[in-house]
Amino acid sequence: MHTSHPVRNLSTIFIAALMLFSMFFGAGNLIFPPALGAEAGENFIPALIGFLLTGVALPVLGILAIAISGRDIHDLANRGGVIFGVLFPVLVYLSIGAFYALPRTAVVSFSTAVVPIFGIDSLPAAALFSALFFGVSFALCLHTGTIVDALGKVLTPLLLLLLAVLVILGISTFSGDAPAPTEKYGEHPLSIGFISGYLTMDSLAALAFGIIVVSSLQHKGIPQGRALTRGVSIAGIIAGVLLAIVYAGLAIIGAHIPQGRSFEDGAQLLSYAAEQTMGSWGASIFGLIVLLACLTTAVGLLGATSEFFAKLVPAISYRVWLVIFSLIAFALSTLGLSAVLMVAAPIIGVLYPAAITLIFLTLIEPFTGKNLYWTFRGALGVAVAFASLSALNTLGWGSAIIAPLISWSPGFSQELGWAVPTLIAAVIGFILDIRSPRTLKKATAYSA
Structure with a gap:
């Protein structure tokens, strides 16, 4: 019998x-x-709470859902049917992986860590940097069992140390009064913060990263079953606490730094904060923080995406997928992301409601003692359909017909109109599950 040291x-x-x-x-x-x-200014606390709900709590719940489902996003998505079980994870990995988030990590790293420090901004320089960036990411992903060591033991502690220095110095230096909130954050700062966290896409990333956490813990000798589920859950909660602390510190800096709204974005604001608190070395230190943050995310996405596709298409090995996605990400990072963003944004808008629905239903299912067959299929079908119509309406495609069909739903103006119809479909599906003989058996495969 396998035993492990606590x-x-x-x-x-x-x-x-x-x-x-x-x-x-x-x-x-x-x-x-x-x-x-x-x-948010004076209202940054309720705004931050809203941001933490969707930017931290929801991704952590996504990791818990992966732990409960037993393996990876494919197992979880199968609850929505065979077609959904394949298409959903494929689109998730491609949307936040090689066709969107991966090339973006290299572009942001170059523009923030290379251009300001070295004053070099050309296509050949960007291409060379991207080649080095994805070369390092590829090397770290060659052996899945070593990812936990490369990130957990080396890169992340350095990233946390640099972030701690920036946050502590920033909070102690910028202690002026927070300004009045902008109009957007004036009346409903909690809901606006909630929506801002929703757009981080970390809930989709949580479903993608779950496979890396599970495989890493198994590689380190934690046996499958309750021990593995508990280990993945604890790791997710710890990561969430660290995220919340860092987010709070960065938000405080933004609320109290002089003329915080004069900066084009948060990157410029933090770069200025680093220069003011750490002198001439500040820009270099901030550039290193951004580079580490982008590199660790790239390694996680590249490894998770390649491992998923290696399981989906076993004829192509994990290492071959690594090469394929590294080359795609490199090409897109040098060609530009504007066209990619135009395609990725509406796809992500359709995927996110389905991801949230999957997470919550997976967490609820063990408490029902049943296999929620119709609940999953009904709720996911409505979530995808409503979100698809909403995306088409936002793009202006058939709005004259679509808008009257979906504008009745609460939260429609905030891109949350899918929530109430999905909840109604879930309730109807649950009633059918209670009355259906096929769902009387407990879904033990998803409650390890």
Whole structure:
């Protein structure tokens, strides 16, 4: 019988938590909170709470859902049917991976860490940097079992140290009164913060990263079953706490820095804060923070995407997928992202409601003692359909017909109109599940 050392397990779980934090904490996560703090001003606390609900709590719940489902996003998505079980995870990995988030990590790193420090801004320089960036990411992903060591033991502690220095110096230096909130954050700062966190896409990333956490803990000797589920859950919670602390510190800097709204974005604000608190070395230190944040996210996305497709198409090995996605990300990072963003944004808008629905239904299912067959299918079908219509309406395609069909739903103007119809479909599906003989057997495969 397999036994494991509890102290060694705790150390392994903590390192996995640092790895998970580093994969969540990309450049976007670094620059959103200070911008929120600057705009919310005196209302930054309720705005921050809303941001933490969707920017931290929901991704952590996504990791818990992966732990409960047993393996990866494919197992979880299968609850919505065979077609949904394939298309949803494929689109998730492609949307936040090689066709969007991966090339963005290199572009942001170059523009923030190379251009300001070295004054070099040309296509050949960007291409050379991207080649080095994805070369390092590829090397770190060659062996899945070493990802937890590379991120958890080396890169993440350095990233956290630099962030701690920036936050502590920033809070102690910028102690003036917060300005009045902007009009957007004046009346409903909690809901606006909630929507801002929703747009971080970390809930989709949580579903993608879950496979890396599970495989890393298994590689370190934690057996499958309750021990593995508990380990993944604890790692997710620790990562969430670290994210919340960092977000709060960055938001405080944004709320109290002089003329915080004069900066174009959160990156410029933090770069100025670093220069003011750490002198001439500040820009270099901030550039290193951004580079580490982008690199750790790139490693997580590249490894998770390649491992998923290697399982989906076993004829092509993990290493071949690594090469394929590294080359795609490199090409897009040098060609520009404007066209990619135009395609990715509406796709992500359709995927996100389905992801939220999957997460909550997966967490609820073990408490029902039943296999929620119709609940999953009904709720997911409505979530995807409503979100698809909403995306088409936003793009202006058939708005004259679509808008009257969906504008009745609460939250429609805030891109949350899918929530109430999805809830209604889930309730109807649950009633059918209670009355259906096929769902009387407990879904033990999803409640390990």
